[in-house]
Amino acid sequence: MTLRRLPETLVNRIAAGEVIERPAAAVKELVENALDAGAKQIDVVLRDGGRTFISVADDGQGMSGPEIELALERHATSKLPGDDLVNIATLGFRGEALPSIGAVSRLSLASRVRGGQDGAQAWSLSVEGGRRGALTPAAQAPGTRIEVRDLFFATPARLKFLKTTRTEQGYVLDAMQRLAMAHPRVGFTLFDGTRKLLHLPSTQGALNYTRLARLGAVMARDFAANALPIEAEREGVKLSGYIGLPTLNRGNARHQYLFVNGRPVRDKLLHGAVRGAYHDFLAHDRHALLALFLDLPAEAVDVNVHPAKAEVRFRDPGLIRGLIVGACRHALAEAGHRASSSVAQAALGAFRPGHNPGVAQTWRARAGGVAPRGLAETSLAGQAPLPALAAAPGAAADQAPENLDADYPLGAARAQVHETYVVAQTADGIVIVDQHAAHERLVYEDMKQQMAAQGVTRQALLMPEVVELEPEAAARLSERSEELAALGLVLEAFGPGAVVVREVPALLGDLDVQGLVRDLADELAEIGQSLALKERLQEVCGTLACHGSVRAGRRLNVDEMNALLRQMEATPHSGQCNHGRPTYVELKLADIERLFGRR
Numbered sequence: 001m002t003l004r005r006l007p008e009t010l011v012n013r014i015a016a017g018e019v020i021e022r023p024a025a026a027v028k029e030l031v032e033n034a035l036d037a038g039a040k041q042i043d044v045v046l047r048d049g050g051r052t053f054i055s056v057a058d059d060g061q062g063m064s065g066p067e068i069e070l071a072l073e074r075h076a077t078s079k080l081p082g083d084d085l086v087n088i089a090t091l092g093f094r095g096e097a098l099p100s101i102g103a104v105s106r107l108s109l110a111s112r113v114r115g116g117q118d119g120a121q122a123w124s125l126s127v128e129g130g131r132r133g134a135l136t137p138a139a140q141a142p143g144t145r146i147e148v149r150d151l152f153f154a155t156p157a158r159l160k161f162l163k164t165t166r167t168e169q170g171y172v173l174d175a176m177q178r179l180a181m182a183h184p185r186v187g188f189t190l191f192d193g194t195r196k197l198l199h200l201p202s203t204q205g206a207l208n209y210t211r212l213a214r215l216g217a218v219m220a221r222d223f224a225a226n227a228l229p230i231e232a233e234r235e236g237v238k239l240s241g242y243i244g245l246p247t248l249n250r251g252n253a254r255h256q257y258l259f260v261n262g263r264p265v266r267d268k269l270l271h272g273a274v275r276g277a278y279h280d281f282l283a284h285d286r287h288a289l290l291a292l293f294l295d296l297p298a299e300a301v302d303v304n305v306h307p308a309k310a311e312v313r314f315r316d317p318g319l320i321r322g323l324i325v326g327a328c329r330h331a332l333a334e335a336g337h338r339a340s341s342s343v344a345q346a347a348l349g350a351f352r353p354g355h356n357p358g359v360a361q362t363w364r365a366r367a368g369g370v371a372p373r374g375l376a377e378t379s380l381a382g383q384a385p386l387p388a389l390a391a392a393p394g395a396a397a398d399q400a401p402e403n404l405d406a407d408y409p410l411g412a413a414r415a416q417v418h419e420t421y422v423v424a425q426t427a428d429g430i431v432i433v434d435q436h437a438a439h440e441r442l443v444y445e446d447m448k449q450q451m452a453a454q455g456v457t458r459q460a461l462l463m464p465e466v467v468e469l470e471p472e473a474a475a476r477l478s479e480r481s482e483e484l485a486a487l488g489l490v491l492e493a494f495g496p497g498a499v500v501v502r503e504v505p506a507l508l509g510d511l512d513v514q515g516l517v518r519d520l521a522d523e524l525a526e527i528g529q530s531l532a533l534k535e536r537l538q539e540v541c542g543t544l545a546c547h548g549s550v551r552a553g554r555r556l557n558v559d560e561m562n563a564l565l566r567q568m569e570a571t572p573h574s575g576q577c578n579h580g581r582p583t584y585v586e587l588k589l590a591d592i593e594r595l596f597g598r599r
Helices: 008-019 023-036 065-071 097-103 165-182 207-218 268-277 317-334 341-351 358-367 372-377 401-407 435-454 471-479 481-486 513-527 531-548 558-570 589-595
Strands: 041-047 053-058 106-112 122-128 136-138 143-149 187-191 196-200 227-234 237-244 256-260 263-265 290-295 412-417 421-426 429-434 458-468 490-493 498-505 584-588
Touching (some): 023 041, 023 053, 165 196, 165 263, 207 227, 207 237, 429 435, 429 558, 471 490, 471 498
Antiparallel strands (some): 122 136, 227 237, 458 498
């Protein structure tokens, strides 16, 4: 077998396989180039999901004839003026996109420099399977238009791995939406030849305003109305964006977005941090909606770790994770007892004449749990008096509702329905409270405060347990022994490849010490946080809170109902139970009147 150099066209096709895996990757690269060129409007046209035709037109800076010729050569770029791979300030930087696409398709590029002298010439150049044609004059407005025909015709094996037109079209739409969220002041359109799949006009004004408007247009329609602003900074790293209220959730994590220095990325660190931040509020199979924007020094993040630039590596992932968790938790605490407006909208839909009974089931699915109806079957035998509920002065049932507007947002109790729901009258509507879900949250928050104030009670093992690990894992645990002791887990090194556990958190009861320690070692290696132990403690607290709270089927007097409402108003996160279900639904009087045709 003789060693030989591969032909340049074949080398380019091999390289293209890493960068351009499907039509969406080609669109992403071309749109990123347009953004780097300062475009204010980007228009994309597809046919057959991008297989047979892709067109990307922008009004950016444009290119001269010699620049067009150079742009189609591998590793030719204008984006690394100092040849510095550390300080990358653009979305693209490798100079691979155009030659990679041209190596596997029939590509034509036309461009004209924006703001050039009068009569500045537009030029065009074509590439077919990596073979370039001649540079010719063209008719082109300032900016650039790139057309890609017969993608992967030069590598037909890749065509076999593409999915249906609808699926590939969906990938393109997702890629463009992510870039559009990061650049709200740029207009985007996506046209499939018969209809517009995406139409996002550019928005002007303050960044926070334009960003929220763009997020509301791309994400769920009710996201903007139920979003909490995020603003935090730590050690030169700035975090901004919006997160959704816990009661606005979905069955998958599709609507969780992370942007690093304006670049949309997919990072498992984000999903782990979000799970930690929402752990108290959502069931394990429900996911929050959010978009977070990280701005940090270029040397603190490596974007040159993935051919498609879809992943990044942080120099201090623990700092990033802590910043995300802390900022999200602070915003959720600031929200107080607020629940998402989508809960009330779904409830109103269920009330309307001729409604589909499935609407109520949809509300339960969106809220992240089962309907509270089954709670009414709980046995009343042996129920204790209401824990931690004392009547609030001035909150009697005959209090005038007009005095409740400012002081009592959840109103005054008027009735208990089916011994499960408390109905309260507010200044401009009514509130319906699930008494078990609401009190479960109150008890849980009280238990967390007690844990924070008094520390975690520890229980000594009758026989200390030795856990054998890899030397590196044992060392990681030993280094964090003081932090783990604060959480109730007392351990120490036991030779080069083992630790000995002497005390465990009493709240955890009978547990698999070996499994817990090994899981902690693995998670410390990945994220540098002892999250597993904290989560297990919180799960135990949630279980105890559920069993110690007011059950459905328990009759409450007026003072008890009002005391429950007042405590909800004073307790953070009381708008949802520990599983993400809403604890109350608020219906405005105007909405109720519309149900009866009064408006």
